[in-house]
Amino acid sequence: MADYAKTAQGVLAGVGGEENVTSLVHCMTRLRFVLKDESKADSAALKAVPGVITTAQAGGQYQVVIGNDVPEVFAEIGKISSFGGGEGGEAEEAKGNLFNRFITMISSIFTPVLWALAGTGLLKAFLSAAATFGWIDTESSTYVVLYALSDAFINFLPMALAITAARYFKASEWTSFAIAGAMMYPTITAAVGVEGLTFFGVPFTMVSYVSSVIPIIIIVWLQSHAEKVLYAKLPGAIRRFVTPMIVVLIGVPLVFVVIGPISDFLSSGLGNGVGWVFDVAPWAGGAIMGGLWQVFVIFGLHWGLVPLFQLEFQTTGQMLLIAPVFAAVLAQAAAVAGVWVRAKDPKRKSLAAPATLSGFLAGITEPAIYGLNLPLKRPFAFGIVGGAIGGAIIAMGDVFSTAFVVPSGLAVTALLGNGSMVFLFLGLAVAIVVAFGLTVIVGFDEPVEEDAAPAAPNTANDVAVMSPLDGTAVPLSEVDDPVFGGGALGKGVAIRPRSGALYAPFDGTVVAAFPTGHAFGLRHADGTELLIHVGLDTVKLNGEHFTVAVTSGQEVRAGDLLVEFETAAIEEAGFDLITPVIVTNGELYPEISGPAAGPVGHGDPLFTAVSVDSLVTTN
Known part of the structure; x- marks a missing residue:
């Protein structure tokens, strides 16, 4: 069963925390953030969060694609932040160019x-x-x-x-x-x-x-x-x-x-x-809607067409524009069905099966597009070709809908009796056969290591994590915070610092260096992703008593200074300085071994992040 709470926590952390969020709404498949600083969002970390399909940036929004479970994740975000909770949420008025604001x-x-x-x-x-x-x-x-x-x-x-x-x-x-x-x-x-x-x-x-x-x-x-x-x-x-x-x-x-x-x-x-276009050159209108609809979906631009469906219905009592979209949706579902048949990798097959059913029955194609068709390139292109041809045929039959529906296999009933049924079913059949046939016959280049996250190409190596602080190592359960102490973000060790300097625990990249100095995200060359959070709720200090020495994207070596902080002043302000050191990509590094306990100095062994391949080999 999906852990929506863990997904919500990972997503909120991945976009830079609540303090980086201006507003949040959700649509049918994705969370739509307006961020204060999009550079603080870690797309690689977000894609590694269980339940996240992918991320996208369009229409002035930072979008996190979840799929069918987006309302549940949205609700969980509402429980741990001031955003979310209601259906659709409330948004600040958009900023940026006129088109982005309209979308x-x-x-x-x-x-x-x-x-x-x-x-x-x-x-x-x-x-x-x-x-x-x-x-x-x-x-x-x-x-x-x-x-x-x-x-x-x-x-x-x-x-x-x-x-x-x-x-x-x-x-x-x-x-x-x-x-x-x-x-x-x-x-x-x-x-x-x-x-x-x-x-x-x-x-x-x-x-x-x-x-x-x-x-x-x-x-x-x-x-x-x-x-x-x-x-x-x-x-x-x-x-x-x-x-x-x-x-x-x-x-x-x-x-x-x-x-x-x-x-x-x-x-x-x-x-x-619209009626004139579909009267003079219906095949052109149908081909555009059937071929480009899923491209619009990727960039979130399909929202600009939703009011057009309603305006057309208000004026004419029918929706010609929406009929070819059925071909676009079913073609992408057929393409991922082709991946299901053609793929050799068992995990890819297991992903393709539910994506196929979701696309055909519910018309939700994001799992298919982002999970398989788009990364594999050719299936997505074959879906566009099938959708364009099928959409053109449907439009030539003057097929229309008299109700707003999400185009899907179940919703085809909205088109029955409205226009030529021969052209309707011929168009749908052609869209499905072309997309499925091209995917199965022509095929696609199947990466050998698709399971590895982009930021973690080598999951076979365990990674030694050194202590980033001078202090006392204690179990994570001693952190008086349900998210850190409960292990919701991952496994690790906490340190009670005895000095005010934080150092890099290994050679790698600073994925996120918050200007406030309270938290850092680091990635080892072999793939381990680490979150170090200096104290609890110290973000409220807004950088006071912290002097940051690195920036996001900077390469560091073990022992390089990350930040200096005034321990006495922070504690006098009422903040607990206990510092969690957590492995956040638990799907690749699900366990830690040899956790330190008691006094440690920076550079001493703290724990080893154990890769999933090591566990498989051991078992």
């Missing part, structure tokens, strides 16, 4: 609602299939109830987005909800298309806000700025109820008279433009 905004606003949107969409797809094949009477009360519960969420989507947008823009959630409620109010929806409407003499045409996206996001953004001004200007005795009154009084008419009609015009233009 981050869309990701943060849509992530919390996607699972509910996808789940009810899948139910609607099954119901549509049942009606198409005559398995249910569309005049029955059963059908009416099922349709209502499958269609309600997407129908009232603006009300859900009001909450998530308010969290992102830091506006009042319930004021945003009140605005969205007015947009969806029955007498308002009944006035859609009615001519001669005026507001204090200003003529306007009511547009439909059912399933809309843009108007609510724009008005909540404006709301957030208005609330800041009103809270600053209004007297404290009245601001809490007068502010929402003014915001709703101004915001709702602003939507009806200005924002709604403009966004409807733009949405209609976009929807018609």
Whole structure:
């Protein structure tokens, strides 16, 4: 069973600790960090954390790919930090160029609602299939109830987005909800298309806000700025109820008279433009979506297309854009199935099996892409080829969806009866056969030592770790901290220092040297990764009483000075200076031998990190 707590601890340490995190949200498969200093994130160490598939940097975010278990890891991070815990989390407004900020905004606003949107969409797809094949009477009360519960969420989507947008823009959630409620109010929806409407003499045409996206996001953004001004200007005795009154009084008419009609015009233009492309050259649109979708996923850019699906649906009542994505997803699943068949390495086969099932059934392709297809190169390329051809065929059949679903084998029901079923199943079959066939027939270069982490190419050698301090060596269990003392980060030894100098325990590289001087990550040439944490909670000193002598990325030799610290001043400030020395890549060095006990001087043997190969040989 996966240890989500250990994964969370390793991830938080790998990104530079809580103090290096500006914000954290999660999407369907990855944790999305905005870091204060991305250079402090250790990608090699993160990839070695159990449960982490890989890392990526895109859209102004540092992304840690987890896969299907990302909500559980996110929740565990919330238990050990001030971030995480809620579904999707809350984000600081993104920084960087306009495109990065847009991607981050869309990701943060849509992530919390996607699972509910996808789940009810899948139910609607099954119901549509049942009606198409005559398995249910569309005049029955059963059908009416099922349709209502499958269609309600997407129908009232603006009300859900009001909450998530308010969290992102830091506006009042319930004021945003009140605005969205007015947009969806029955007498308002009944006035859609009615001519001669005026507001204090200003003529306007009511547009439909059912399933809309843009108007609510724009008005909540404006709301957030208005609330800041009103809270600053209004007297404290009245601001809490007068502010929402003014915001709703101004915001709702602003939507009806200005924002709604403009966004409807733009949405209609976009929807018609998509329709035009798929009318004039459907194969081109399908090939682009089917071929490039998984490339967009790698860089997190697919979030920019999610609102387009919804806008197209709002305008035309159907989603042509999403249909070719089914070919893209199933092609990558087929490519990793080819790896499963073709690979010789048993571990690679064991990784390919669940990745294949996850891709085909749930449409979650990150384990396949990052774990196998992309590292092996050719399978990923074959998946792109299969997806492009299959997507082109599907688009030529005018296949569309009437529900937002996560493209997968199970969700194909969303496409049944919508367009040419011959082209649909032909496109899916071609995507699968091409990707699977090319992977099996053409093959791929299979590395001999794929199991070794990039930073640890030689796991056969045990590594002697010298004491980095003058002091007294004690068992790790004596550290009064559940993470260190409980061994959550790995095995090792703790030292109670008797002098204020920390030295390199072996020849290697300084992976992380915190400017505060309280912690260092080092990597031996043979692969052992070590964390040395000077004292408990000493990060709170913010570098006071520490003088750092090295920088991240610097090569050091055993005995080189890493940091000097004032022991008396630190202890007088109320901090415990006990220093854990821990092997953090336990999957490669699962045991230590010969741990020292009692007085040690820097350079004396502290323990030996025992490699997994040594244990296999011994056993």
